[in-house]
Amino acid sequence: MYTKDFDAEYREKGAYHHTLAGFSRLWYERNYRLLADGLHGKILDVACGDGRLADYIRDKDAVIDGFDASGHAVGLARQKKVYRDLWVGDITDPAAYTRDTYDFFVCSLSLQYLAEPALVRHFNDMKRLVAGGRVYRFTFPNTELVPKAETMRAILRPVFSRVDMVTVTGFIKDAGAMDAKKLAGNFNKAKNDPVEKSYHYMVTVSD
Numbered sequence: 625m626y627t628k629d630f631d632a633e634y635r636e637k638g639a640y641h642h643t644l645a646g647f648s649r650l651w652y653e654r655n656y657r658l659l660a661d662g663l664h665g666k667i668l669d670v671a672c673g674d675g676r677l678a679d680y681i682r683d684k685d686a687v688i689d690g691f692d693a694s695g696h697a698v699g700l701a702r703q704k705k706v707y708r709d710l711w712v713g714d715i716t717d718p719a720a721y722t723r724d725t726y727d728f729f730v731c732s733l734s735l736q737y738l739a740e741p742a743l744v745r746h747f748n749d750m751k752r753l754v755a756g757g758r759v760y761r762f763t764f765p766n767t768e769l770v771p772k773a774e775t776m777r778a779i780l781r782p783v784f785s786r787v788d789m790v791t792v793t794g795f796i797k798d799a800g801a802m803d804a805k806k807l808a809g810n811f812n813k814a815k816n817d818p819v820e821k822s823y824h825y826m827v828t829v830s831d
């Protein structure tokens with residue numbers, strides 16, 4: 625699993641998901657676009673961070689709630705004045721998901737901070753919440769620090785009836801040394817890498 629002191633990060637850097645550059649900017653943008661595609665109704669932004677996902681939700685009538693473990697992140701998300709309700713909460717707490725009846729649960733790049741047993745418990749909790757046509761989407765890194773894409777598929781298949789996985793981006797070696805044009809060309813190729821070879825991927829599950 626990954627570990628990071630996000631509360632300190634948000635305190636020191638502010639809303640840094642809004643100001644990324646280079647390869648990070650390209651693939652985070654694609655991350656949020658994929659996650660936000662077609663979202664409508666009531667949406668829960670799980671581990672919302674500074675609230676960047678909300679900028680990509682096109683349905684102007686959507687109601688978006690969010691929570692995060694970091695109080696600083698929640699404060700930054702609140703400043704956007706887009707979320708109906710925001711609170712400090714934990715991904716692994718089932719009570720965080722039932723303040724309303726949500727149509728979509730979305731978790732951007734945060735489940736990698738759970739250890740594998742907590743991750744598996746979380747998916748089993750989400751199984752009940754997606755019953756009746758609701759959808760859970762999340763993005764996840766395909767690295768050695770966490771269950772790789774093949775393992776993730778094997779974890780999810782017995783839990784959910786529908787499991788779709790799509791590449792956010794492949795890995796681009798030396799991306800930091802490329803000029804913008806070369807980087808854009810490489811990125812266009814990398815987003816077509818198979819999920820098993822991706823750097824980050826998105827999962828959509830439902831029942």
Ligand SMILES: C[S@@+](CC[C@H](N)C(=O)[O-])C[C@H]1O[C@@H](n2cnc3c(N)ncnc32)[C@H](O)[C@@H]1O
Binds near residue numbers: 630675694732
């Ligand atoms: C990489 S940031 C992503 C933030 C946001 N979802 C985005 O994509 O812009 C990871 C977020 O996960 C939150 N987080 C990590 N573990 C958490 C947990 N157990 N419960 C709630 N939030 C958690 C962190 O505070 C941080 O805001």
